[in-house]
Amino acid sequence: xxxxxxxxxxxxxxxxxxxxxxxxxxxxxxxxxxxxxxxxxxxxxxxxxxxxxxxxxxxxxxxxxxxxxxxxxxxxxxxxxxxxxxxxxxxxxxxxxxxxxxxxxxxxxxxxxxxxxxxxxxxxxxxxxxxxxxxxxxxxxxxxxxxxxxxxxxxxxxxxxxxxxxxxxxxxxxxxxxxxxxxxxxxxxxxxxxxxxxxxxxxxxxxxxxxxxxxxxxxxxxxxxxxxx
Amino acid sequence: xxxxxxxxxxxxxxxxxxxxxxxxxxxxxxxxxxxxxxxxxxxxxxxxxxxxxxxxxxxxxxxxxxxxxxxxxxxxxxxxxxxxxxxxxxxxxxxxxxxxxxxxxxxxxxxxxxxxxxxxxxxxxxxxxxxxxxxxxxxxxxxxxxxxxxxxxxxxxxxxxxxxxxxxxxxxxxxxxxxxxxxxxxxxxxxxxxxxxxxxxxxxxxxxxxxxxxxxxxxxxxxxxxxxxxxxxxxxxxxxxxxxxxxxxxxxxxxxxxxxxx
Numbered sequence: 001x002x003x004x005x006x007x008x009x010x011x012x013x014x015x016x017x018x019x020x021x022x023x024x025x026x027x028x029x030x031x032x033x034x035x036x037x038x039x040x041x042x043x044x045x046x047x048x049x050x051x052x053x054x055x056x057x058x059x060x061x062x063x064x065x066x067x068x069x070x071x072x073x074x075x076x077x078x079x080x081x082x083x084x085x086x087x088x089x090x091x092x093x094x095x096x097x098x099x100x101x102x103x104x105x106x107x108x109x110x111x112x113x114x115x116x117x118x119x120x121x122x123x124x125x126x127x128x129x130x131x132x133x134x135x136x137x138x139x140x141x142x143x144x145x146x147x148x149x150x151x152x153x154x155x156x157x158x159x160x161x162x163x164x165x166x167x168x169x170x171x172x173x174x175x176x177x178x179x180x181x182x183x184x185x186x187x188x189x190x191x192x193x194x195x196x197x198x199x200x201x202x203x204x205x206x207x208x209x210x211x212x213x214x215x216x217x218x219x220x221x222x223x224x225x226x227x228x229x
Numbered sequence: 230x231x232x233x234x235x236x237x238x239x240x241x242x243x244x245x246x247x248x249x250x251x252x253x254x255x256x257x258x259x260x261x262x263x264x265x266x267x268x269x270x271x272x273x274x275x276x277x278x279x280x281x282x283x284x285x286x287x288x289x290x291x292x293x294x295x296x297x298x299x300x301x302x303x304x305x306x307x308x309x310x311x312x313x314x315x316x317x318x319x320x321x322x323x324x325x326x327x328x329x330x331x332x333x334x335x336x337x338x339x340x341x342x343x344x345x346x347x348x349x350x351x352x353x354x355x356x357x358x359x360x361x362x363x364x365x366x367x368x369x370x371x372x373x374x375x376x377x378x379x380x381x382x383x384x385x386x387x388x389x390x391x392x393x394x395x396x397x398x399x400x401x402x403x404x405x406x407x408x409x410x411x412x413x414x415x416x417x418x419x420x421x422x423x424x425x426x427x428x429x430x431x432x433x434x435x436x437x438x439x440x441x442x443x444x445x446x447x448x449x450x451x452x453x454x455x456x457x458x459x460x461x462x463x464x465x466x467x468x469x470x471x472x473x474x475x476x477x478x479x480x481x482x483x484x485x486x487x488x489x490x491x
Binding site for chain 2: 003006072073074075076077078079210211
């Protein structure tokens with residue numbers, strides 16, 4: 001086997017993407033847990049911790065640039081490196097959603113939650129699970145898994161829809177709840193976006209393995225159609 | 230005389246096999262060469278790249294005992310038909326070699342000589358200038374046309390050889406590792422020049438440098454030994470260059486272009 005050094009560096013790269021992924025996964029779950037418990041200290045930690053996620057992303061990006069410049073990757077190697085550039089960017093943005101949720105908890109101050117959180121933690125759990133599965137599929141270049149993971153996005157969208165309607169009911173009954181409802185809607189929206197970005201990672205995995213750019217159908221359009229009814 | 234026609238491909242091989250005596254060096258090659266495009270032939274050493282290239286202008290016949298099976302079609306007609314004159318073939322399909330090999334004559338004569346032999350009747354000064362301009366050498370040599378071609382740098386000598394090939398107004402220029410003896414700057418000049426030349430000529434290039442094939446060519450033919458014992462080579466994949474270097478179909482091509490075989 002030629003190119004042992006390059007192979008080793010590619011393995012290191014995959015490991016680093018997994019580390020970044022698990023940092024993001026934890027941040028998402030922790031941000032919702034902190035909100036549920038109204039633990040502002042924990043949220044502050046997540047808010048500050050986003051810097052670490054950003055730094056890790058830049059480190060990997062730098063590593064990618066060096067590999068491209070020094071190894072002249074071709075074919076599968078080229079698709080892998082180019083796709084990693086996209087994937088780490090998706091992960092970094094997911095980290096920002098967790099930071100956004102932490103920020104909401106901080107800004108809510110002493111105000112109590114409008115309602116106990118049931119569906120929102122479920123959204124977070126499904127999103128984090130999807131992310132975990134997507135990164136496993138990425139490492140194994142498992143096309144079948146990459147195609148099936150995004151189906152779970154429907155569940156997240158359905159929960160988002162439910163949260164949206166529920167919060168609207170609060171607002172209609174008592175307009176004074178607008179601000180608190182809006183905070184929670186913002187949280188749910190961030191989690192809905194997490195699942196969408198997982199779909200993007202799955203698309204990249206399919207591209208790495210097959211060389212084909214496929215767009216996995218988004219259910220967002222249906223969601224907005226339903227809102228208009 | 231083969232007429233210039235509007236056949237789909239300027240050159241095309243049909244089940245081409247090439248023999249040196251009993252040794253079958255190349256077998257079963259079916260590739261089209263598109264007009265005004267650069268086609269690269271890549272593959273590991275000893276797989277028959279140069280042999281295939283030389284079959285495009287019957288240069289293999291300069292070695293005794295070579296023979297072919299199948300066909301090489303130029304403008305739709307079989308180049309190896311007994312009625313075809315190999316000398317005519319070689320000036321319509323010119324060649325540039327790995328090591329710059331200018332004649333030990335002046336820069337001017339390097340270009341004028343071949344044209345004169347082929348009966349060029351126009352203004353020789355104009356032809357020399359035009360060929361040197363086309364090969365991006367004019368500005369560097371216009372004040373020293375009487376100097377020996379051998380006094381030029383390696384990169385300049387290679388561009389002089391390209392100018393010399395153009396002097397007989399070929400339709401195709403075959404290049405056998407034209408930049409492998411040159412430094413990176415001279416290499417880039419040759420590569421830039423190829424992009425200019427393809428507007429007027431069709432180019433087929435053999436190169437060991439995969440990045441070069443990726444940079445300069447439109448189509449790529451990947452060659453490999455089909456049988457390690459008999460050392461017979463063939464084209465295992467032929468496609469658009471961008472496809473060969475981003476998503477090749479054949480696992481062996483993938484291994485070669487990613488540097489895992491060679």
